[in-house]
Amino acid sequence: MAPSVELRVYAELNDFVPVAARSRSQLRPIRPHQTVKDIIEAAGIPHTEVDLMLVNGESVDFGHHPRPGDRLAAYPVFETLDIGLLTRVRPRPLRDPRFIVDVNLGGLARLMRLMGLDARCPWDADDTALAEAAAAEGRIILTRDRGLLKRRNVTHGVLVRSNRSFEQIVEVIRRLDLADRLMPFSRCLRCGGVIVDVAKQDVIDRLEPLTRDYYDTFRQCRDCGRIYWAGSHQRRLNDLVDRIRVAIGTGGDAVP
Numbered sequence: 697m698a699p700s701v702e703l704r705v706y707a708e709l710n711d712f713v714p715v716a717a718r719s720r721s722q723l724r725p726i727r728p729h730q731t732v733k734d735i736i737e738a739a740g741i742p743h744t745e746v747d748l749m750l751v752n753g754e755s756v757d758f759g760h761h762p763r764p765g766d767r768l769a770a771y772p773v774f775e776t777l778d779i780g781l782l783t784r785v786r787p788r789p790l791r792d793p794r795f796i797v798d799v800n801l802g803g804l805a806r807l808m809r810l811m812g813l814d815a816r817c818p819w820d821a822d823d824t825a826l827a828e829a830a831a832a833e834g835r836i837i838l839t840r841d842r843g844l845l846k847r848r849n850v851t852h853g854v855l856v857r858s859n860r861s862f863e864q865i866v867e868v869i870r871r872l873d874l875a876d877r878l879m880p881f882s883r884c885l886r887c888g889g890v891i892v893d894v895a896k897q898d899v900i901d902r903l904e905p906l907t908r909d910y911y912d913t914f915r916q917c918r919d920c921g922r923i924y925w926a927g928s929h930q931r932r933l934n935d936l937v938d939r940i941r942v943a944i945g946t947g948g949d950a951v952p
């Protein structure tokens with residue numbers, strides 16, 4: 697019989713394996729020189745989805761070489777699990793999470809900015825450029841493309857499962873435990889830059905006549921210069937923020 701290891705995956709990682717292998721051990725073939733990372737990816741699980749690997753009950757990193765007969769257990773990123781004494785496979789968690797969003801998820805990127813999260817979404821980046829930018833800037837990749845997350849230089853990434861942007865923002869906030877980090881209306885919806893107060897006289901040349909007459913309080917994006925004021929769209933955005941807060945379970949005034 698070919699050499700094999702036992703692999704068991706937990707919680708959301710079961711989404712990646714065949715139904716018959718869910719929540720139970722499966723035998724996976726192992727060749728000499730294969731690492732833990734090779735084995736979980738051969739099983740269809742992007743390594744970026746895995747936060748903790750145990751081999752025979754001991755935590756190991758991705759480069760560990762298991763032996764035939766070993767028992768492997770894979771736990772998902774951000775699974776709520778007491779792993780205080782164990783080593784996570786990441787060098788360290790990203791403390792102040794910043795994101796780079798696959799161009800196919802532009803709607804999600806805008807909602808993340810609305811909620812005050814730092815989300816870049818380069819419209820012209822291919823997979824290679826996206827992975828390189830994420831590594832260089834220490835950003836977490838959000839994508840629906842499993843192949844992108846399998847790239848070697850990708851260390852932090854999340855496969856977004858929902859296909860509508862409202863469900864996606866709720867999914868991302870919940871899975872990455874971001875509810876305490878939300879600061880709605882603190883970032884530019886167009887580019888994700890921080891928006892700051894600006895004096896009316898500093899932007900008055902750029903205002904439409906009606907806006908100039910009816911509004912006195914303005915804010916401006918530090919990066920792209922876009923001007924914001926509490927215009928007619930504000931109520932709709934307030935409602936959207938409330939609906940997101942209700943959906944993630946942190947209150948809000950709106951009825952879901």
Ligand SMILES: [Zn+2]
Nearest residue numbers: 884887917920
């Ligand atoms: Zn901007």
